[in-house]
Amino acid sequence: MNPAINAGMAPVATPGFFYVLAGLAVASGVAVITRRNAVHAALALIVTLLSVAGLYLMLYAPFVFAVQLFVYAGGIMLLFLFVIMLVNIERSSKERRFNRMWPVALAASCALMVLFLSAFVKGRTLFPDRLMPLPESSNTQQIAGMLYGEAGRMGQYTFAFEIASLLLLVAILGAVIMTKKKI
């Protein structure tokens, strides 16, 4: 392993893992959008989430890995599975899966992919080619410092963090009011 690349950080896992996880993520991503049965799609999405979480670990982001596991896979996906089962949409799954104009959509998305790739190839020179070392002490303390602020002074994102909690409150109220039968 070329030390310059990882700039003195102990490698999280052998590079081979990256290809495994990336392949798994993309494969289950394809499964999400092609499966006829909604629960299969949800399971595929869970696999995608877990493999992307693995990628976070390789990018030295354990806290984001834990948040992804906790909030995304444990929370949001459960919400999806709940709704799929409560509303048991299985009966309507016997009809056509794709709407009529799917070829147009497919062409547009492939064009988008080509655009991304060309942007990456051209832009390769802009990014510094070697990776700078991340601060050594525990990642969680760092993130907490930025979110809540350290030693008395406000962190960089404290205000944004409060607004995010407001956003969640609004979402909770909205979801509850919408699903109540008789308000």
Add this chain to the structure above:
Amino acid sequence: MVPITTFHYLVVAAALFVLGVIGVLTRRNVVIVLMSIELILNAVNLNLVAFSRMWGNLNGQVFSIFVTVDAAAEAAVGLGILIAFFRNRETINVDEIDLLKW
């Protein structure tokens, strides 16, 4: 085994992003559309963390937590609309929901 650089992560994120866009555009079932949006948000998160690793500071990771918060809120409200809608119209096919008021 060429070392893994940020470029590799960007390609994976782009692939996920495109899959999500295909899902949103082509699928008729609202739940699958919502899941594809989750896929898109995941791609964005992956990008943020990859860049945070590249620049060596944690802004990217903190911001990806905010994106997750938003994804949670969006999923909750989206599914709330879905349930309310399904109770009235017995269907959740996107191309059949074409009336503003019924």
Add this chain to the structure above:
Amino acid sequence: MLNQFMSYLGSNVTPGSANNQLWALIYVLIIFAGVSVAVMAMNWLERKALAHFQIRLGPMRVGPHGLLQPFADALKLMLKEDIIPAEADQFVFWVAPLIGLLASFTVYTVIPFGPSQAVSDMNIGILFMLGVSSLGVLGIVVAGWASNSHYPLIGALRSSAQMVSYEVAMGLAVVSAILMTSMKTGTGTLSMLGIVEAQQEQGIWFIFKFFPLGLIAFVIFAIAMIAETNRAPFDMAEAESELTAGYHTEYSGLRWSLFMLAEYAAMIAVSSIAVTLWLGGWMRPFPNLLHAPAWDFIFSLFPGITFGGLAAIAFIGTARMPAHSFFKVQRIGLAVFAALLGFLALLLLVIAVAGRSADTSLAARFNEGIGYVYWFVLKVAVFMYLFIWYRATWPRYRFDQLMKIGWKVMLPISLGVLMVTAIVGVLVS
């Protein structure tokens, strides 16, 4: 090769941080073998203890005093036909128990049986554990859906709603425990080893810290723990007198036993979280007060004495067995078991004596390691006994009462404890 293993023993660093995959693999195998043996023992203990609570004998026929009953059960479940309901979704039906099993077993990679006896010491240890245990809920929801019938579906939705609401209370209780770790070092630590070391440094188990607060948080976690694993007063899943049967009604044979394995493993995992966070993990009682070498020696004798006690009980059992010819096989079986326990007790005592001096001789290292694991497993065993005790005495909560307690009682109290701990923490430091 041998000296490589010797080096593993000596190092005071977990395999994870020593970045040695082979050693970690050995630890993973040891822990998984240990957990399956523990699940077997737990199964036997549950049936026997429950029986004695209810003035009956429990399994007596398979092996002496039913000791081979868990093996018989496992064999029976493997041979039983594995029925898959018609039009059930084959793949999802097959995956569901695996998700449950995956969730409850990955938790063990982070549980610290000793300072160096953990598979890996992640610096987000406790968060990883809560995250993975929340994955277990997915297995249950998907199992209920895959059985393709009305009642398991509702049963699955209800038990997962229960688990989700108690997970919130559990998380907050854990946070208030982590707050306590930050008193001296300014910032708390999420890693499990760090939490136990903090308790060691501060010389107090977190259950006794800021007296009422630690205890309240512990009690909340203990209750949420029971609800999280669908046990005792909160066991809506196997409530046969309810209309909606549990999520695993349609499962049979080996698949059903996977669910049971997952449930027991989750019980052990959750109680080891409680032990690590509040009861000072692998620390022996009063490490700071009585740390004279004499005390160390006395405490190191405990493992030997316990196994000696068990061997004595088994010997008394053989003696009291009636002389009838039918009991000859059972008597021999029990005698062999008693001899095994006796030999183990002797071995432990020898190690304790040999390892007295704090030098780095093999015996001293073994002695120390055994001491850590022994105290940790002893505390978890106490929790296991509590699970069984609750099942024998408590009737079952109705589902809406259960949710009411989860949201209206447990959550506010855990929030309150969190805030008060924070305030007291700031005032103290």
Add this chain to the structure above:
Amino acid sequence: MSSHTTDSTRNTAKDTTSDVSNRARSHLDLETPEKPYLDSNELIINMGPQHPATHGVLRVILKLDGEKVLGTECVIGYLHRGVEKIAENRTYTMFNPYVDRMDYVAAVSNGLGYCEAVEKLLNVEAPPRAKYIRVILTELNRIASHQLWLGTHALDIGAMTPLFYTFRDREEILKIFERYCGARLTTHAFRIGGCQYETYAGFEKEVKNFLAFFPPKIDEYEALLTTNRIWLERTRNVGVISGADCIALGVTGPVLRASGVKWDLRKAQPYAAYSEFDFEIPIGTNGDTYDRYMVRMVEMRQSLRIIEQAINGMPEGPIMGKVPKVIKPPVGEIYHSIEAPKGELGYFIVSDGSTQPYRLRVRPPSFVNLQALDIMVRGLLVADVVAVIGTLDIVLGEVDR
């Protein structure tokens, strides 16, 4: 909220799952299609006949709104054996064993009711010693019946352990029955006119041992349940029924007394030797499941007091009154009722002078008490239906006859 379809192309066929509840729906003339669980406003669910908590073969059709019970309908008759029709071509003595098979849990009090009714028809009086033996055995049977009730009721609500405690203690009573009349459950202990068998040698000693052995056991049950918070939570204010409703429905026994009405046939219309003993009648205040539990527990203790007085004051003398070998009661009809463990058990016998009754009607307490299920359960949750069936203490043998 009529969901009118905008375009006919949509083919969301609603496949109504044909299961038992479909056939039941015609019974309840409700046109609620089986909609997906989420927004189904009404759901018809079947409980029984093979449901672990319906104490035998009772089928309850529940009309649910989500989890709340809107209404119930009990379908009975699975255990109907036509006992009353059989009575019309059996002589009076031949019919005696049939009576035990109705409420098989409290067989002795069935026998007592029947024998006393026929004695009333013949206007013959059982000798005092027979009356005392009858009182002792009936009260023992009341305790055994309440023990079985407590075990199964606690099991339905989830507490496993009381079942084993109550059945262990019930064995002691069944041993006494077996030694006295050869049978544990369907005892056929009494004959018309008195008792068949003199008390066996150790009868007094064993009953006295039981009197000493049992009180601490009741304390064990109470220790396990009475102050158990979850038990309180599951039984307090569940299945409430007022005294007036009970009287209107004809509900009797512990259910009536728990609703505050002080009515016990042993005091109101004393039969056998009950007038000679003093004991209290426990009364509840707000008629919920917890009060019925307390009333039955106190009743067990009062029965012990009665047995104690009876065993100490046992008179000597014959055990069989003057009854002709072939019983041909005069033409006429009588109604005689006793206080069975479940409530008022009445016998209405019409005799046409022949050796076989012209008509024999039994008024079983469980059958009448079952009517109260619908009122008690309305508005509760499904889990409470199980608790209320348990607290009514119904035995299907008696309900279906």
